[in-house]
Amino acid sequence: MTEVRRPDDMIRITTPELAEAFIDEQIALIREQVGEKKVLLALSGGVDSSVVAALLIRAIGQQLVCVHVNHGLLRKGEPEQVIEVFRNQMKANLIYVDATDRFLDKLAGVADPETKRKIIGGEFIEVFAEEARKLEGIEFLAQGTIWPDILESEAGIKAHHNAGGLPEDMKFELVEPVRILFKDEVRVVGKQLGLPDNMVYRQPFPGPGLGVRCPGAITRDRLEAVRESDAILREEFAKNGLEGKVWQYFTVVPDFKSTGVKDGKRTFDWPCIIRAINTTDVMEVTVEHLPDALIDHLVQRIITEVPGINRVLYDFTPKPPATVEYE
Ligand code: XMP
Numbered sequence: 001m002t003e004v005r006r007p008d009d010m011i012r013i014t015t016p017e018l019a020e021a022f023i024d025e026q027i028a029l030i031r032e033q034v035g036e037k038k039v040l041l042a043l044s045g046g047v048d049s050s051v052v053a054a055l056l057i058r059a060i061g062q063q064l065v066c067v068h069v070n071h072g073l074l075r076k077g078e079p080e081q082v083i084e085v086f087r088n089q090m091k092a093n094l095i096y097v098d099a100t101d102r103f104l105d106k107l108a109g110v111a112d113p114e115t116k117r118k119i120i121g122g123e124f125i126e127v128f129a130e131e132a133r134k135l136e137g138i139e140f141l142a143q144g145t146i147w148p149d150i151l152e153s154e155a156g157i158k159a160h161h162n163a164g165g166l167p168e169d170m171k172f173e174l175v176e177p178v179r180i181l182f183k184d185e186v187r188v189v190g191k192q193l194g195l196p197d198n199m200v201y202r203q204p205f206p207g208p209g210l211g212v213r214c215p216g217a218i219t220r221d222r223l224e225a226v227r228e229s230d231a232i233l234r235e236e237f238a239k240n241g242l243e244g245k246v247w248q249y250f251t252v253v254p255d256f257k258s259t260g261v262k263d264g265k266r267t268f269d270w271p272c273i274i275r276a277i278n279t280t281d282v283m284e285v286t287v288e289h290l291p292d293a294l295i296d297h298l299v300q301r302i303i304t305e306v307p308g309i310n311r312v313l314y315d316f317t318p319k320p321p322a323t324v325e326y327e
Contacts, residue, residue, distance in 0.1 A: 006147050006180035013185040019192035022185075023055065026177045030059040034140055039175055041142040042128050043068045043094070044207075045082040047200060048144025048178060051186050054193040055177050056142055057090050065093050065138065067131045069124060072100030073209030073223070076231035085196060099127045104220060111217045113327035120208045125165050132170060141172035145179045146186055203248045212327040216255035221308055222270060225253045228306045229272045236298055237276075246288045249276035251302075252326050253309070260310030269310035272302050277324060285319040 013019055039056060043049050043066040056064040066086060070079045079096070086092040106119050132138065152158040166172075178186050190200040206212055210226050229251040237243050252273040260267040279285040290298075299312040315322070 004176075004179060005150075010180065013181065013188050015188070016192050019185075019189045022181075022189055023058070023192060026055055027059040030056060030175060030177060033173075033175060034060055034063065037063065037139045038135070038137050039064050039140040039142050040132055040135065040138045040172065041066050043082060043086065045074070045078050045199070046144070046205065047183070047186055047190060047202065048146055050085075050144075050195055050199050051178055051190040051193065052142050052144045052176075053086060053092065054090065054190065054195055056175070057086075057092050058193065061091075062093050064142070065095065065135060067095045067097065067128060069127050069131075070096070070098045070100060071103045071120060071124060071127075071209065073103065073120065073211045075205070075210065075234075076227050081196075081199070085199065090194075095131055097127060097131060099123070102127065104218065104223075107211070107218050109217050113212070113215075116211055116218070116327070117208050120211055121165075125167075129166055129170060132166070139173060140175050141166075142175040142177070145176045147180055147182055150179060201244055203246075206325060212325045213250060213252045214255075215252065215326050219255075222253050222255065225270060225272065225306050225308045226251060229253065229302050229309065232301050232305060233274060233298065236294065236301070240294055242276075242288075246276050247278045247285075248324060249274070249288070251275070252315075254326070258311060262310070267310045269308050271311040271313050272306065272309045273313045273315050273326075274298065275315040275324070277319070279319075279324075282324065283319075285324060287316050287318055290314075 011018065013022055039060065041049065041053055041056065041064060043053050045068065053064070053066055068079065068082045083094065083096055087094040103120065103123055106123055107116060110116055110119060149158065178189070181189065187200050191197070210223060210230070211218060213226050213230070214223050233249060233251055234243070237246065237249055252275065253270050254273065255270075257268045257270055260269055276288040276290065277285040278288055295314065302309055302312050
């Protein structure tokens with residue numbers, strides 16, 4: 001198949017009407033490419049794979065098989081939302097794999113950030129390939145490749161993960177219905193396809209998930225502290241009108257402890273670091289300064305609701321010199 005490229009004169013998709021026209025066009029193309037055959041998709045719940053899933057469900061319904069791998073490093077409520085939206089509401093053919101134990105067992109005792117990332121990426125492909133092998137008659141693999149991915153891979157900035165790094169013997173023809181779109185256009189199309197706002201407009205979330213926000217060797221209790229504090233932060237940002245305004249915000253729970261006191265007794269627990277940043281290109285970021293009252297409220301909630309935390313810190317460091325994530 002010749003590689004589809006974005007036409008130089010393509011109008012930016014900014015309205016529901018333009019999105020609808022794109023959707024109609026893609027549905028016809030997908031049906032023409034796939035016919036009666038089956039298509040496999042790794043559905044993470046991120047913007048790109050969710051929009052691809054919604055498009056394919058419209059185009060070919062039950063011929064699409066979605067696989068959602070829960071690596072145990074997702075944010076609170078994410079796997080549940082994928083099941084609710086795609087299986088319950090859109091009636092998709094969805095295979096849900098809870099691989100939490102597999103991932104966390106492999107990651108146990110591994111402190112080096114690059115090794116952690118490699119284990120998470122490698123294990124993901126292994127779990128996905130295992131599921132794919134159980135299925136019969138799959139000839140196509142759908143991917144949420146977008147136009148910047150193509151441009152970056154051509155510029156040598158990023159390796160284009162063609163076929164998701166699957167083993168050599170697993171050959172699929174690719175279906176990439178959003179490959180000529182920029183991110184903002186993917187969101188407009190996703191909204192038009194009826195995906196919920198918190199899925200379409202969500203903040204960036206790294207592939208290795210909460211694993212990079214649990215620096216050093218991941219333990220289940222510290223990972224849970226990251227997940228719970230992140231959920232509190234997101235809830236408070238939504239309540240205070242900051243959702244969609246601040247580019248990215250999250251919590252980190254480093255692997256050191258400090259002394260504290262609770263109910264007259266000495267504690268020895270972790271700190272929780274809050275990071276909230278703004279950027280346009282992620283090369284340089286500035287720090288979002290929160291109102292004092294919100295900081296106080298966040299501190300109170302996190303130290304009372306999250307087991308294992310006895311301090312809350314705020315990261316005031318821009319990028320450079322600090323990267324957005326801690327690993
Ligand atoms: P850094 O930490 O490099 O992050 O300043 C820049 C942006 O990239 C996101 N990020 C990732 N996204 N896989 C991803 O899909 C990754 O491994 C990864 N690491 C960082 C980060 O959240 C920030 O938005």
